[in-house]
Structure formats: C-alpha cells, structure tokens
Amino acid sequence: MQYVPIQAFKGARKSITLVGWTNTTPQSTTACQVAFLRPPLFSQSQELLVHCTVVWNHAPVAIVSGTPSSQVHDLRDPLVLTPFKLDGTLNRNRPGEANLATKPTCKMTKFKLGSWLNTSPSSNTGEAEGKKQNRLSLSPFSSRSNGTLKDEVTKAEVSAASEPASSSSRLTELATKIAAETGKLEKYMKENGMPLPSLDPEGPLDFPKLPEDIQKSRMEIMFATRELEALVHGPREDVRWKAWSWQDSLSLQLVNHFGLAKLVPIDGTITLVELQTKTTLDAVNLARVLRHAMTNRIFREPSPGVIAHTAASRLLAEDQSLQDWVGYNLEDNFPASAHVLQALKAYPEATSLTRTGFNFAFDTVDKEPMFVTFGKDPARAKRFGGAMVSLTGGEGYEVKHLVDSYDFSDINARGGTLVDIGGSQGFVCVDLAKKWKDMKFVVQDLQKTIDSAPKPVSDDTQIAERIEFMAHDFFKEQTVKDADIFFFRWIMHNYSTPYAVSILKNLVPALKPGAKVVIKDQCLRQPGEENPWDERIMRGMDMVMLAVLNAQERNEDEYRALFKAADERFVLTKILRPKGCRMSIIEAVWDPEAAKEGAKGEETTEDSNAEPPKEEAS
The missing domain is CATH 1.10.10.10 (Winged helix-like DNA-binding domain superfamily/Winged helix DNA-binding domain)
Known part of the structure; x- marks a missing residue:
C-alpha cells in the first residue's frame, strides 16, 4: 500500500489543520481514504468547513473541502464532505481541534478536478480500498482553485516510521534559526571589538576564539546552512553535485x-x-x-x-x-x-x-x-x-586539551615517567613539562626523526633536562621498563587491528602493575550523537585512514576489543573527551589480576565533554 501525505491548506488567514495520509492516488472519480496522526474532534460541525491540500509526489495536486455531516465527529470514523472551492476566511482555535462560536465567512462555489490528476492506481482499486478502510472519505479537487497555495505542516508527534515533515516548513525554520544565531554571533563580535568575517584579502584570516555559548551559535549556523543548501537543491541534485565536486x-x-x-x-x-x-x-x-x-x-x-x-x-x-x-x-x-x-x-x-x-x-x-x-x-x-602542523594547529586538535584535561598530578607527585611513543620532535612533552614540573619524559621515534629534533628541545633548562630522546621502533619490544605512562598520540589510528594489537603486545614485558597506556586519538560516537560539523570531519578522517593505510578511527567498543585482543590484563578505564576537542583520551591500566577476575573495570569507562581538573587547571 502506498501512502500519500496530506498537508493542511492555509487560506487567506487561518484554517483547520489536518495531517494524515491517503492510501490511493488522487483521482477525479475516486474518494481518498485518509488516516490521521491524531484524529481531531469537531463540534458545532454544521458551521465548520474542513479543507486540506492533497500532496502527491511532493506537489499539491488537489484541495479537499466540505462540511461534516454529523454534530460531533471523530475523524477515525467515516466523514462525508461536500466539495467546494474555498474563497474566504476561517477561524481556528488550535491544530487538530475546532469549536466555532459563529459562522465563518466563506464564499463557496463548486469546482471540477482537472484531468491532469488522473494517475494510477485505477478508480476500482481506490473504491475497493475505500470499502476496506473505515476512514475519512474526501473528494479530490485541483490545487489550481487557488493560485496562492502554500503548504503547511504542523509539528505533529510523528513516530520514526511515519512520513517526514514537509521541507517547506523546514526551510522557514532553518532560515529563522540562521538569522537568530547570526544575530547573536555578530552582536557578540561587535560588542567585543572583534573584526567581522570577510572574504576580502585584507580581512581576518582566522575566525576568533569564542566563548562556549557563542561558539554554539557559530556551529548552529554551519549546521543549518548546510541542511538548507541540501533542501533547496533537492535530493537528486544534491547527490548529483556531490559526485561532481571532484x-x-x-x-x-x-x-x-x-x-x-x-x-x-x-x-x-x-x-x-x-x-x-x-x-x-x-x-x-x-x-x-x-x-x-x-x-x-x-x-x-x-x-x-x-x-x-x-x-x-x-x-x-x-x-x-x-x-x-x-x-x-x-x-x-x-x-x-x-x-x-x-x-x-x-x-x-x-x-x-x-x-x-x-x-x-x-x-x-x-x-x-x-x-x-x-x-x-x-x-x-x-x-x-x-x-x-596545519592540522594539529587547527580547532579541536590542540595539545592544550591533553595538558589541561588529563590529571597527571599523582604521577607528578612521585616524579614518575611518561614515554611518548612515536613522539616526533617532542613538542607534546615540552608542553606537558611546562605544567607538570616534577615529571620525567622519554620521547621515542625512529632514528631519523630523533636526529632532526631541536637541540636543546627547549630554551628552558628546567624543561630540557627532564626530556630524553631515544630511537625506538614500536613494532619491537619496549625497552623502557617500569614507566608510569606509555603515551600514543596520532598513532593507533594509523594502523589496522593486527598492527595495533602488535604495538600493544610489545609493551607487555615493560609494564609494572598499575602502569597506564594513554591513547590520544579520535573516538567515534554513534551516528547522530556527534555534532554534524565534527562528525563530518571525524568520519572524513576515517576515510583518509582507509585510503592511505587501511587503518581506521575507532569507537569505544573497538578500543575495548583492541586492548582485549592484545592482552586481557589491559583494563579500559576511561575515555575522556575534553570540551572543544575532537580527540579523546583513552586510558587503560595494566592489571595482572584482571585476567583472573574477568571483566573488571568494564563499567568505569566514560565519554564526556570534560572540564580540566579544577585543582590543576592552568
């Protein structure tokens, strides 16, 4: 059975709102059977004119209008309407319900349906369906009866399986949102002396940093304009030009x-x-x-x-x-x-x-x-x-999110050691050393990378003397024993599961009880849980990993499975997503007793937009 959406027709002022579907194509010879989302109850029905627009293939093709035949009528029962062309006004109390105290002023004339509405299925099919379905019977009439037709759909409580809302109302909703959020953004920027965005060469080349509430407005503008563009293209054109965008x-x-x-x-x-x-x-x-x-x-x-x-x-x-x-x-x-x-x-x-x-x-x-x-x-x-450098300097990837959001205070207090595996030229350890002044750091990478690191790594002697560089291949057994943290940033997402498991296995001989493995990579949320802008970027990164390395970005379950495949004594304890960051901090603890105790620690994982530890925030 094919269901055709019916939308409310809005006259010169207001109208009764009807939202439902027919199970037949509108025709000149067949009544439409209508099922309503939330059947309205009408009273004083002899003075009520009901009218709505029939939509077929996303276009209005008929006006259905007339008067109910009984005093009080529930639209779950049959309703016979006398068809008329509407030219006038009608009062409305609220969507789905009417109680008219006075007779509405309406000028009505009989109108015939144009032959262009004659489409399949056949009229016999429609009549048969009409007998099966004990629903509202409406006679279809051409939308040409009013040259100023506008479709209107109320925000009904529609289930996920129901027809989507009309794009026409969504267009207005998005345009209103864009205007409102743009007003907030521009007002804040003007009040705080920030240069307004411009595409001119002398204009600002980066968008200024914004407080959380104003950044939210900026994101809303991005989301809404993208959706608005898709709507005004239409699905076919939207897909066509995406394929053309190479x-x-x-x-x-x-x-x-x-x-x-x-x-x-x-x-x-x-x-x-x-x-x-x-x-x-x-x-x-x-x-x-x-x-x-x-x-x-x-x-x-x-x-x-x-x-x-x-x-x-x-x-x-x-x-x-x-x-x-x-x-x-x-x-x-x-x-x-x-x-x-x-x-x-x-x-x-x-x-x-x-x-x-x-x-x-x-x-x-x-x-x-x-x-x-x-x-x-x-x-x-x-x-x-x-x-x-360009990527990591962009929004959402800054090192400060690690420095400010992960609590190293316990390790710092005992002068513990962090090993930055694949740490390049040590810039992450430099930033960590500035805040955590009693920790020691080992930067490991391939010999060629280590040779290219700046010497000294920092002009601050107190920082430079706590950072050691060491050539190491992480596909070989770890040589630094009993460190407190083994840290990977932008490493695991470069490798498919067999390689990533091998990297973790190579840590095992060096681990002491309570040692931590900390990974800073993206942790994908379920589809639709991420804000649309970040989800598009993160899913895009996942496609890049496929194209160049057969690697992947992972979600929480995949990280859990990764650690378990490497060794059941790894216990995933935390997934922390700092505010404003696209990367997560994934923490696992080495617990020699975990394999005996089963799924110890399985319920302690969290994925949150976290604030920096208050006692340690810089």
Whole structure:
C-alpha cells in the first residue's frame, strides 16, 4: 500500500489543520481514504468547513473541502464532505481541534478536478480500498482553485516510521534559526571589538576564539546552512553535485602545485597575460583553472583578464603549512582515494599497509607502506610534516586539551615517567613539562626523526633536562621498563587491528602493575550523537585512514576489543573527551589480576565533554 501525505491548506488567514495520509492516488472519480496522526474532534460541525491540500509526489495536486455531516465527529470514523472551492476566511482555535462560536465567512462555489490528476492506481482499486478502510472519505479537487497555495505542516508527534515533515516548513525554520544565531554571533563580535568575517584579502584570516555559548551559535549556523543548501537543491541534485565536486579538488590542486597564488601581488592585481609569462601553464589552461577556482572564492577578477586576491588565495600565497596541507591532501590523498575501490576489490580484508588505495595509486602494492615512500622523498616528507602542523594547529586538535584535561598530578607527585611513543620532535612533552614540573619524559621515534629534533628541545633548562630522546621502533619490544605512562598520540589510528594489537603486545614485558597506556586519538560516537560539523570531519578522517593505510578511527567498543585482543590484563578505564576537542583520551591500566577476575573495570569507562581538573587547571 502506498501512502500519500496530506498537508493542511492555509487560506487567506487561518484554517483547520489536518495531517494524515491517503492510501490511493488522487483521482477525479475516486474518494481518498485518509488516516490521521491524531484524529481531531469537531463540534458545532454544521458551521465548520474542513479543507486540506492533497500532496502527491511532493506537489499539491488537489484541495479537499466540505462540511461534516454529523454534530460531533471523530475523524477515525467515516466523514462525508461536500466539495467546494474555498474563497474566504476561517477561524481556528488550535491544530487538530475546532469549536466555532459563529459562522465563518466563506464564499463557496463548486469546482471540477482537472484531468491532469488522473494517475494510477485505477478508480476500482481506490473504491475497493475505500470499502476496506473505515476512514475519512474526501473528494479530490485541483490545487489550481487557488493560485496562492502554500503548504503547511504542523509539528505533529510523528513516530520514526511515519512520513517526514514537509521541507517547506523546514526551510522557514532553518532560515529563522540562521538569522537568530547570526544575530547573536555578530552582536557578540561587535560588542567585543572583534573584526567581522570577510572574504576580502585584507580581512581576518582566522575566525576568533569564542566563548562556549557563542561558539554554539557559530556551529548552529554551519549546521543549518548546510541542511538548507541540501533542501533547496533537492535530493537528486544534491547527490548529483556531490559526485561532481571532484573538480573543486582539481582546480585547487593545480593552483597550489603551480604556486599561482604566490604570483599574484598581495595588495594589487596582475593581468592574465603577464601571469602566464610567470608559469608553465599555457594561457587557456591558466584561465580555466583560475576561473574555476573563483567559483570557490579563490581569487577574483575585478575586470576582464585582471586577477586579484581573495582571503583564501592570499592564504595560499602566504601560509606554508596550509600549502603543505593542500598539497598532501590533493597530491597524495586525492589519488589514493580514487584507487580505494580497486584496492578493496583486490583485497577486501583491507588490513595490509601495502595493499591500500595509496599503493595502487603510486605503484607500490606489496612493496612498501606510505610512510616508507615518504621517507625516500625528502620534499614529500617535508610537505607531510607541514600538513600535520596545519592540522594539529587547527580547532579541536590542540595539545592544550591533553595538558589541561588529563590529571597527571599523582604521577607528578612521585616524579614518575611518561614515554611518548612515536613522539616526533617532542613538542607534546615540552608542553606537558611546562605544567607538570616534577615529571620525567622519554620521547621515542625512529632514528631519523630523533636526529632532526631541536637541540636543546627547549630554551628552558628546567624543561630540557627532564626530556630524553631515544630511537625506538614500536613494532619491537619496549625497552623502557617500569614507566608510569606509555603515551600514543596520532598513532593507533594509523594502523589496522593486527598492527595495533602488535604495538600493544610489545609493551607487555615493560609494564609494572598499575602502569597506564594513554591513547590520544579520535573516538567515534554513534551516528547522530556527534555534532554534524565534527562528525563530518571525524568520519572524513576515517576515510583518509582507509585510503592511505587501511587503518581506521575507532569507537569505544573497538578500543575495548583492541586492548582485549592484545592482552586481557589491559583494563579500559576511561575515555575522556575534553570540551572543544575532537580527540579523546583513552586510558587503560595494566592489571595482572584482571585476567583472573574477568571483566573488571568494564563499567568505569566514560565519554564526556570534560572540564580540566579544577585543582590543576592552568
């Protein structure tokens, strides 16, 4: 049975609201059988005109109107309406219920349904269904009876299995929300002397830090504008243009690779003719690339053939880490993503580091993982490093969330040791050492990375003398014994489960009772539990891990299973999500008795937007 949504028709002023579905297509010869969400009760029915719009395939196709035949009528029972065209006003007390004290002023004339409403199923089918369904009987009439029809759907208490609300009311709701939240945001920024957002090259290049309530308004604007865009596109167009959007990546890739932004004067203009003399691109391709980029507000053309900067193109000219980020994503990840399908068809288990989309894209299948490829190309490795600087310096990834939100006070009090495994050049330990002044730190990474670390790691002697660097491969047994914390940041998400389990197993010989493994990575929440902006970014990171390393972002259950697969003596004790951070702090404790006691500690896990420990907050 196919159900056709019926929406309330709003006349010149107000109308009775009816929301329900028919089980037949509106036709000129067949009555529609209507089932209502919450059947309204009408009184003084002889003075009541009921009317609604029938919607078929998301378009209004008929007006149904008439007067009830009984004094008091529950719409769960049959109701015979005399059809009329409405031209007038009607009073309404509240949705779904009417009690009219005076006769409404209505001018009514008989109206015939246009032949364009004749669609399947057949009239015989409709009549048969009408006999089966003891529901409201309505005669369909053409929506052309009123040239100013507007659909209106009330916020009924609809179950998850019911038809979705009309997009027309959602459009207004979203537009209202955008206006209200934008007003809050702009008011705060003006009152606090903050520069307002601008796409002009002389405008602010980053959005200012905001207090929590105003940041929430900013997020609401982002969510609502994205949904509004999808609604006004319509589902078909929305999907169509998403599949087409690879061209955005293409033009940005070419702009960045050929350094076009650096060739345009920051505070001036340059002609296309002159610009072409400064690049290897020919005139036709230069113009087409720039003009496509302009559709994304990268560059502008103030007069024909004259190029100038926008805020985005200025950043591409001046911000090296952003250039690295764009280059890494569009010259490494972009080709890798295009070959994921090929990799999954060939190796559907998707666990190997050398059978990824990246390997297929760069002809290294079964030869070497991505990081080895980068290690052979200094320029590529440098670009990757710059890209990570750009990422970790962005909103939601700052080291301060670890420093301020995880309580190291007990370890600090006894002068304990933290081992930062895969700790690069030690910048995380430097930030931790600034706050926790009695802790000691060991930074472990491959020899080449250790050799590139700054010496000293900090100008502050009190900090530098507490940080030791050590070459170590985490796929081999851990050499630092009896440390208090073994810390992994941006490590586990780089590896599929077999590799991640191996990394954890290599810690076991070095662990003392009570030692902690602390992982700082994303911990995915259930779909829909995350705010839409962060969920899109985090799910996107998960797709990147698939494309380049056959790795993954994990949820709580997957972290629990990971520790259990490594050794049942690992007990997952905490998952902490600091406010404003996309990464979580996942803590497991080494408990030699845990395997004997079963699922000890299983109920102590928490996932929260946590405040910093009050007694230790900086």
